[in-house]
Amino acid sequence: MFGLRAVSPGDPATLMLGEGATQELIEHVREQEGLNEPIYVQYFDYLQGLIVGDFGYSWRSNREVEAMVIERIPATVELAVVATIVAVVIAIPLGVISATRRNQPSDYGATMFSLLGISTPNFWLGLMLILLFGVWIGVLPTGRRAVGFGEAMVTLVQYGSATGLITWLQHIALPAITLGTYFTALITRLTRSGMIDELGKPYVTASRAKGLPNVLVRYKHVLRNTMIPIITVLGLQMGTLMGGAVITETVFNWPGLGLRLIDALDARDWPLMQGIVVFIAIAFVTINIFVDAIYSYLNPQVNE
Structure with a gap:
């Protein structure tokens, strides 16, 4: 760069x-x-x-680049984490249902959802969500967040008021759904294929022959083994979300690193752009190291 x-x-x-x-x-x-x-x-x-x-000084604002990056990190992390949570909560149950009910309407529905999720551009989905929930129905805000997660939690703990937390949830709902849609579709397909592969292995047949309930076999053994590649993809995608939120943050005017990167690009502020890219690279590497640690915990055989 x-x-x-x-x-x-x-x-x-x-x-x-x-x-x-x-x-x-x-x-x-x-x-x-x-x-x-x-x-x-x-x-x-x-x-x-x-x-x-x-990291030098911003050519446009004459401020330290590290300070300008650090102040935008919380908003980007909030968006990436919530988008990941949305994706996991929706995708894993869908993948399990699709794998255990193959060639049934629920399987076809999950497959169609995955296809639409992967094929839909984020910027178009974001604009459609703004139009639907922000303009036509008018139930969710579409602009810059009014309060951060940290501020909302401080208000909740110190004053017992959930107003700040509710406001934060209202503002982050549409950006998180927009950013997490592709991720949701990807994890759904990965969960489905992993579950189907695991369900055909001998240990599943042996567990059922011992009289173990299908629910126990499905969720304690099969899903646990399926989660190993999913955890790896989650880590990789988490790093991707950190750097790939540029379009989503721009559409929703979300005050994160992506929006700051676009502003720096417009101003040809190279020190600021380089600082943001370096931070995203560091975050990506750190997340992958953390994922490797979780992978070792779930599958101790990798350490042998």
């Missing part, structure tokens, strides 16, 4: 100072920011800053 600075249109110094700035002032800013250096020199200077935790 750093190399795109060299080929992107526009002079960063001119963007920082405005079109009315004198050439002398522009050259001074270019020298001060190191923009007159070769691109490889700028790159190594940037890497040296990253090593000591210095």
Whole structure:
């Protein structure tokens, strides 16, 4: 991404100072920011800053990049976590029902839902949800959130008022559904295929021959073994949601990293864009390490 600075249109110094700035002032800013250096020199200077935790300053607002990233992290994490919860709560029961009732109407319905979920673009779904629930019915807000999850919980604990939590749920409902729809369809299909594969294994036949109830066999043994690949996909998709919420946050004006990335792109604010991308990469790696730990717990054989 750093190399795109060299080929992107526009002079960063001119963007920082405005079109009315004198050439002398522009050259001074270019020298001060190191923009007159070769691109490889700028790159190594940037890497040296990253090593000591210095992400630089935003060209547009002249604020520290790490501060601008950190203040938007909670909103993005909230949206990604709630979207994941929505997807898991809906997808796993659908996948189990579809696998245990093959070639029945419920199976066809779950398959059709998965197909529609994977095929529907997020931006179109978001606009349709806004039109339906925000404009026609008018039961849910469609703009920027009024309160964060942390603030809502503080209000609930300290004052015993659930008003803030209800407001937060109302604002996050549509963005979470929009972001989690593709995820829901993916997990549904994965659960169905995993359950079908596990149900055909000898240990299921042996468990039923021992007289164990079907519900116990289905949910304690079969679903547990099916969850191993699902957990892996959940981790990968969680990292993807962190970086892939750009469109959803833009549609709903959600104050997260995605919306800030779009604003930085419009302003050609490269230090801010790079800082956001670096954070998303770090978050993706961290989440995958955490998923590997859970995978080892669910399947101890991987450690042997």
